[in-house]
Amino acid sequence: VNLGRGLYKIKLTSEAERKVVQARELLDTIVKENKVVYGITTGFGKFARTVIPVSKLKELQENLVRSHSAGLGNPLSPERTRMLLALRINVLAKGHSGISLETLLAMIQAFNASCLSFVPEKGTVGASGDLAPLSHLALGLMGEGKMWSPKSGWADAKYVLEAHGLKPVSLKPKEGLALINGTQMITSLGAEAVERAQAIARQADIIAALTLEVLKGTTKAFDSDIHALRPHPGQIEVAQRFRSLLDSDHHLSEIAESHRFCDRVQDAYTMRCCPQVHGIANDTIKFVQDIINVEINSATDNPMVFAERGETISGGNFHGEYPAKALDFLAIAVHELASISERRIERLCNPSLSELPAFLVNEGGLNSGFMIAHCTAAALVSENKVLCHPSSVDSLSTSAATEDHVSMGGWAARKSLRVVEHVDVLCVRLLPFVVNSEEVCRVLQDPNAEVLAMGDI
Known part of the structure; x- marks a missing residue:
């Protein structure tokens, strides 16, 4: 996420450079010996058995990127494109893709200069990874299509690169395939969704505690002994947060003191069951974070290059099912924070x-x-109910039934972000405003009470 914000520049370690060079040497040997290897000396997908002459291998890779740049919709923001490029560089740096060191260093230079390709947000089914978005990412690096930088704004990619003293990438055998095969769009958007969900979950606990105070609720339901009998980590954590906010012997609440001896025994579920409802949201966010972290640091190319074994192997690490399923789950869990907040x-x-x-x-x-x-608030919650229908339960056969099972992970990532944005508005912006309204403060405290500033909590 911080890479997406442009807070860091990046470089390769010497170990990464060594692995990249070794993998490339193996690919160069394969080309010299005229071996038939998928994606290097053959076509792609349905054309996997079509052998391409050596004289056409550069054209093969360029044609691949151009033909696959078929996305549509609005471009990803500079922040999200930066995340996408950073993750693709990280995959290539593992030395299992066969990219040349020259091309990888050119990508790093583009990242560090914030020369960012026009990447439409729609068009990936998450089968052989995010083919369309990653192709658009590569197209700009080739000096074709549109590109953005803080210095130039949107312009022809060729001129944006020139303005930063950079040369377009010239693709070698297998490099087009190496640039576009993987789950980096799903994963980069997923990383943002997880990061924002974590912040929302923490703030939702604080705001719910304030709401309990305003409604003159009881804190008995957050007793640690209750939650020890059902020890889900998230449930225990949320109950502890409530106790830390509401059961202070050092900063006694005037509101709590005013109804200490009232006859209310228990509160409605929206207050009493916060540890249980917020708790599973916290646990789900942690579960999804673990999957996204693994995905961020994985090699997702095909075929995979194993320099130490002297061979390339076709596999399925590009399939987006892991992050797709996780992000569908994230949307469902985070939505519940909004649902209970609306109540x-x-x-x-x-x-x-x-x-x-x-x-x-x-x-x-x-x-x-x-x-x-x-x-x-009700409108946002209702919209989220539709967005929470999982996209990863769908699959459409593509590439003449070669890619006959797909994850729809790109849509899973985009809609999980939409859900997170709606929950952000409801839980972090709208409900605190209601809780801190002047009339609430007037009734509960005194007519001259200042409205609390949520940003100071």
Whole structure:
């Protein structure tokens, strides 16, 4: 994520350079000896048995990138394109793709200069990896199509590279395939989704605790002994957060003190069951993070080059099923934070449930308060319900039935980000605003109470 933000430049280790050179030497030997190897001296997919003459191998790789640059839609943002390029460099640096050191160093120079190709967001089925997006990424590096940099904005790739003193990449045998085979778009978007989900989950706990305080709830449901009897890690962690926020002997809450001896025994599920509901969201985020971390640091090319064995082997590491399934799961889990938050907004705005003014506004009728803010929350939750339908349960046969099972991981990644964005708005922006409304502070504390600044928590 920080690489995507442009906070770092990158370089190869000497060990990575050695592995890259060794793998390339093996490929050069294969070409010299006229061996028939998929993707090096043959066509691709359905054309895997079509042998290509040595004189046409450079053209083969260039044609591959051009023909596969068939995506559509808006381009990825500079941040997301930077993440995509960083992950592709990381895969190639493992020395199992057969890329030349010259080409890999050119990619690193482009990354460090923030020369970023136009990469449409749609068009990948996550079968042989993210073929279309990665082809667009490679096309810009070849000096074709559009490219962006902070210095030039959007312009022809050739001129953007020239403006930074860089030369277009000239593809050698197998290099086109090495540039476009893998799950890096799914994984880069997935990494962002996980990072943002982690922040939302932490803030959701804090905001839920504040909501409990506003609604004069009890903290008994967060007793550590209760959660020790059902010891899911996320559940225990959320309960601990609630206790740390609400059970302070050093900073006693005036609101809590005001109803210490009330006759309320237990609260509604949206308050009482926060450790259980928020807990599984936390555990799911951790599960998905582990899968994305493995994917980030994996070699996903095909065929794989094993220099130490002196051979190339065709496999299926490019298949996007792992990150696709995980990101579908992430969307479902994070959505639940929004779903339960929307119910808490209802409890805050409904005077029969909150003992607060309707829609948290003075002079109701003349003023509507948070009436439609709650409608916005309901709309986002409803939209998320559709977005949470898993994309990875779908598969369409492509490439004349050679790629006959696909992951739809690109859509899984994009919609998980959409869900995260909606939950961000609802949990981190809308609900805190409701909890900290002036009318809540007036009723619960005193008419001159300052509205809390959520950014200071």
